[in-house]
Amino acid sequence: MKFRKTLTILPLLLSAIFVKAQMPVLKVQQANSDEQKKAVKLNKLSIDVQITGNIATTVMTMTFYNSSNRILEGELTFPMPEGVSISRYALDINGKMREAVPVEKAKATEVFEDIEHRRVDPGLLEKVEGNNFRTRIYPLPANGSRTIIVGYEEELGFNNGNALRYHLPLDYNQAIEKFSLKATVFESIIKPELGEQPDGSFDLKANGNTYVAEINKTNYQPKNGLTISLPKRNDLPEVQMQKASNGYYFLVNVFPKTQSRARQWSNQIGIIWDSSLSGLQRDTKKELALLDLIIKQKQNLTIQLGLLNNGFKNAGTFVISNGNWDLLKEKLNKIIYDGGTDFSAVNAKNFQADEYIFLSDGLSTFGQNTIALNKPVHCINTSLKADYSTLKYISQKTGGQFINLNATSTNDAFKQLSQENLQFLGIKNGIGIRQTYPSTNVNVNGHLSLAGILNGFNTDFVLQFGYGNTVIIEQPIRLNATEHTLTSIDVSRVWAQKKIAEMDIQYEANKDDISVLSKQFGLVARNTSLIVLESVDDYLRYDITPPAELRPEYDAILKHRRTELLEQKKDLLNAAVDMTKDLKAWWNTDFSYKQPIKGKEQYPTPENVIVQGAPGASESRYERSVQASQRSVDAVRMPPPPVENLKESENKNALNDVVVVGYANQDKRMSTGSVANIRGIASEPVANVDQLLQGKVAGVNIQQGTIRPTEIQPTIIIPEFKSDKEYMKNMVGKPDSAYAAYLKMRPNYISTPMFYFDIANWFYQQKDSVRALTILSNIADLDLENADLYKTLAYKLKQTGNYKEEVFVSQKILQWRPMDAQSYRDYALALADAGQYQKALNNLYKVLTQSYNAQIADRDEGIEEIIISEINNLIAKHGDKLDVKGIDKRLIYRLPVDVRVVLNWNKNDTDIDLWLTDPTGEKGFYSNPRTAIGGRISNDFTSGYGPEQFMIKKAVKGKYKIEVNYYGDSQINISGPTTVTAEIYTRYATGKEQRRVIVLPMAADNKNGNLVGEFNF
Structure with a gap:
């Protein structure tokens, strides 16, 4: 009997995906009832805020209680403000808080999932797309609690006046059993002001130059957030220093008087309006208010409107006279937000202007995040889930400005855009300092924060400000370790954060340096995460340096037992060589089969005798x-x-x-x-x-x-997939009316992936491929770095022939999950679909030569058979265009077959079986992998993503039936039900092949096989 590895670690979304405030969003794994859906609650919350100079440190201690009788896994997502990175994460292990340590992101994910399978206590905090952070906690014990600590440093910016502004949202949707909040402002010459507070009892009280406010509540739901304004004197620089192994880290804040010169807007302006699904999260009222100020000032101009989602279209030319832009405003107010986002769809050839205003969250979910425009592009963001680095890069590269309307008022943003602003131009006489950031010209807007390293004990230098290359203001700065050394904040980490933020604008060029720096200073970046492990043995096994509390024990064991504890890595090449031999033997075996004649008794045929050295009777x-x-x-x-x-x-x-x-x-x-x-x-x-x-x-x-x-190809018959969901009853009539029905229903299903899949499928069946692709691409906007979702999307893109998009989506999956063999395979096959055969071959070969941990290698045992077939198919079809020098020659063998069926699925820890019934009535499946007529089923995958494969060298005449047996799915999550894709080939690797692709969501209640397709040979 087949053994099933069934895991209970399956996600369920408890909060809406589209967040309206900068609040943590909780997801909890596995729930089978409404009661379980509400089982996990935040029952304790303690927040400590400390502000020194322009740096605020916020530490949140959260305790989650699981009132159900099931062990669950938690996931908490934090949208962070611009420039903020989480620098502290801790998880309770055996009743004691344990600090996390930094590690490469992909390795952290791999280690977390491996340990999770062993039912121990890992914790993981990672940065996902944009400036969003995700915490994964396992386990949340039945009728028990887990506690986590998350901390971050934030560099404060100026508000409307001469004051720094700190804001903490407290828009919790439920009362918290135990709530505490403490805020401390150190060394403030002027008393801070509370602009917003949770309730009237929160008040800052002075203790010299330090101000403290604190509340402790039970069963409390805050009414408001916390906003603190810190007035600053523009004649008094602030300096903080921290001793280092060699010299000092320093942080300087200066507040030059705002000076600006009027800037003339161009007569021809292009507005690029992000109309993708995520546009629903933007504050369009703010955006329209900013456009109103620009147009009212300019009065007479011409505006080209471009709408960007998974594609780009010119939505018209609007000639504005005397500031009247009612027609354009009406158009913008009626925009339908639909589809994923592909920045690369914008280019100057089809959208020309003298400067551009780009209103977007910066998340290009369905294409590359670059825009081919060579005139200034001013990027405006109002979304709390945003990729600030991308928007800054586009602005800097084109000579435009970046405006974050979440951090500034509309009027201040208008002033910044309509004026040539005072800029920081550089440092004079800075001999004793190095590695200062910012290192490029930046707008000042009343405040500059500069961090760097002092080589000696003290020095003097000058900050220069001006326009272009003209210096008009100089600000002398004196660094003296005796006068300025403070210990209330970690200045070195502020410096590292500023350096990483600047490098992140060109991430690909700097990713290795970012990784080194973020690991050294314990910061979470795009390619590093923070992880907590349960035992010293786990830190040794995965070669991760533990936190300080475990270092003595770790170092002692390291001397004696590290080799035996270290997680062994291995590749699949040797197994692939053995598998190639097995495939050769199978391919060269004669599976002769004679069709039975009705009404006549069949007798066994004796084997032929071949005399060594002479032609046998059986071989002419x-x-x-x-x-x-x-x-x-x-x-x-x-x-x-x-x-x-x-x-x-x-x-x-x-x-x-x-x-x-x-x-x-x-x-x-x-x-x-x-x-x-x-x-x-x-x-x-x-x-x-x-x-x-x-x-x-x-x-x-x-x-x-x-x-x-020449033989006629058999006709492959694939049943037309039609969803039986209730919403499909409204999809009737012509595409225009059906699209209106879809938009009307969408608010009720806005975070349901299968809703978009089903509706897109309906439009494909109506031959409206443009609308179908837009609707399908919404899946990319539903969640951040969700590989399950993207796999479903990639399957459908393959089926519908959207190969450019398939390459992008599968490359993203590889970026997120390089530890999986399937990630390289899916990317390679997408490249082959797109005609990039050499890259496809190289990535297929990587499947066999990458190193995998033992758990993944065991999970994927047998994938070599599929990869060998695909490598040799590429060589057979495109050998004259390929360089095969890097491929082990033992793997190369021509393996043409009459029939090949290969099956993949989108979720890990899922058991799905491929069945193929041949014309004799024999079924090939996991317990009957070799059929009488020569059918061959590859290794059975009881977890992981597959794939499974059926091949037959010489097909007998008759009907072949393909089915998928699905062993059920209690997974209810943002990525929807498990989805499989089957690729059906005839005449595979002969140069005359045909392929059909089908993508099917699995029905959990069908244990007798889901029909995929059939054909007659």
């Missing part, structure tokens, strides 16, 4: 000659077919004596490379045998060592 001279011809040509077309391809009893000189037989019973003996005239088949002589085998002779098909008349 004709057959041997044709086989020798095939081998000779294969030797030319493919990397050398191994000698084992030849029967030992054959004379090796047969390679030089080739007979090509025509179907008019004409034959002609010739030497290899001579010209053969195929009488009765071709009217022109054939130049060479290779040309014949490549199918270049009309009416001839060469396959498996024989010459046949």
Whole structure:
């Protein structure tokens, strides 16, 4: 009986995906009832805020209680303000808080999932797309609680006046059993002001130059957030220093008087309006208010409107006179937000202007995040879930400005855009300092914060401000360790955060340096995470340096036991070589089968006797000659077919004596490379045998060592998938009315992936592929870095022939999950679909040469069989265009087959089986992997993502039925039900193949097999 590895770690979304405030969003794994959906609550929350100078440190201690009787897994997402990175994470282990340590992001995910399978206590905090952070906690014990600590440093910015502003949202949707909040402002010459507070009892009280406010509540739901304004004197620089191993880290804050010069807006402005689904999260009222100020100032101008989602379209030209832009405003207010986002769809050829205003969250979820425009692009963001780095990069590269309307008022943003602002231009006489950030020209707007490293004990230097290259203000700064050393904040981490933020604008060029820096200073970046492990053995096993509390024990064990504890890594190459031998043996086996004649008794056929060294009765001279011809040509077309391809009893000189037989019973003996005239088949002589085998002779098909008349491909019949969901009843009539019905229903299903999948499928069936792709691409906007969702999306893009988008989506999955063999395979096959054959071959080979941990290697045992088939198919089809020097020659072997079916699915820890019933009625499946007629089922995957494969070298006549057996799915999560994709091939690797792709959501209640398709050979 088949053993099933069934895990209970399955996600369920408890909060809306589209957040309206900068609040943590809680997801909890697995729930089978409404009661369980509400089982986990935040029952304790303690927040400590400390502000020194312009740096605020916020530490949140959260305790979650699971009132259900099931062990769950938690996931908490934090949208962070611009420039803020989480620098502290701790999780309770055996009743005591344990601090996290930094590690490479992909490794952290791999380790977390491996440990999770062992039912111990890992914790993981990672940065996902944009400036969003995600915490994964396991386990949340039944009728028990877990506590986490999250801390971050924030560099405060100026508000409307001469004051820094700190804001903490407290918009919790439930009362908290125990709530405490404490805020401390250190060394403030002027008393801070409370602009917003949770309730009237929160008040800042002075203790010298330090101000403290604190509340402790039970069963409390805050009414408001916390906002603190800290007035600053512009004549008094603030300096903080921290001792380092060599010199000092320093942080300087100066407040130069705002000076600006008027800037003239161009007469031709292009507005790029992000109309993707995520646009629903933007504050469009603020955006329209900003546009109103710009247009009212300019009065007369021409505006080109472009709408951007998964594509880009020019939505019209609007000539504005006397500041009247009612028509444009009406158009913007009626925009339908739909689809994913592809920044690369914008280019200057189809959208020309003298400068552009780009209103977006910066998240390009369905294409590359670059815009091909060479005029200034001013990027405006109002979304709390945003990619600030991308928006800054676009602005800086084009000479525009970046405005974060979440951090500034509309009026201040208008002033910044409409004026040539005072800029920080650099440092004069800075001999004793180095590594200062910002290192490029930046707008000042009343405040500059500069961090760097002082080589000695003290020094003096000058900050320069001005316009362009003209210096108009100089600010002298004195650094003296005796006067300025403070210990209330970690200045070195502020410096590292500023350096990483600047490097992140060009992430690809700086990702290695970012990784080194973030690990050294314990910061979470795009490619680093914070992880908590349960035991010292786990830190040793995965080669991760533990936190300080475990270092003595770790160091002691390290000397004696590290080698035996270290997680062993291995690749799949040796297994692939063995598998290739197995495939060769299978392919060269004769599975002769005779169709039974109705009404006549069938008798067993005796095996033929072959006399060594002489032709046997079962093998005619004709057959041997044709086989020798095939081998000779294969030797030319493919990397050398191994000698084992030849029967030992054959004379090796047969390679030089080739007979090509025509179907008019004409034959002609010739030497290899001579010209053969195929009488009765071709009217022109054939130049060479290779040309014949490549199918270049009309009416001839060469396959498996024989010459046949061209055969008609069997028709593959795939049942049309139609969802039975309730919402599909409204999808009737013409596409226009159906689209209106979809938009009307969407608010009720806005975070349901299968809603978009089903509706898109309906539009594909109506041949409206443009609307279908837009609706399908919404899946990319639903969640951040969700590989399950993106796999579903990639499958459907493959099926519908959207190969460029398939490459982008599968590359994202590889970026997020490089620890999975399937990530390389999916990306490679997408590249092959898009015609990038060399990159496809290289990535397929990586599947076999990457190193995997033991758990993943065991999970994916048998994937080598699928990869070998696909490598050899690529070489057979495109060998003349490929460099195969880097491929182990032991893997190269021509394996053409009549039938190949391969199955993948989108979720880890899922058990799905491929069934194929042949014309004799025999079913090939996991417990019957070799059928009588030569059918071959690959290794059974009881977890992981698959794939599973069926192949048959020579198909017998009759009907073939393909089914998927799905062992149920209690997974209810943002990525929806498990989705499978089946690729069905006939004449695979022959140069004459056909392929059909089907994508199916699995029905959990169907245990008798889901029909995928059938065909007659």
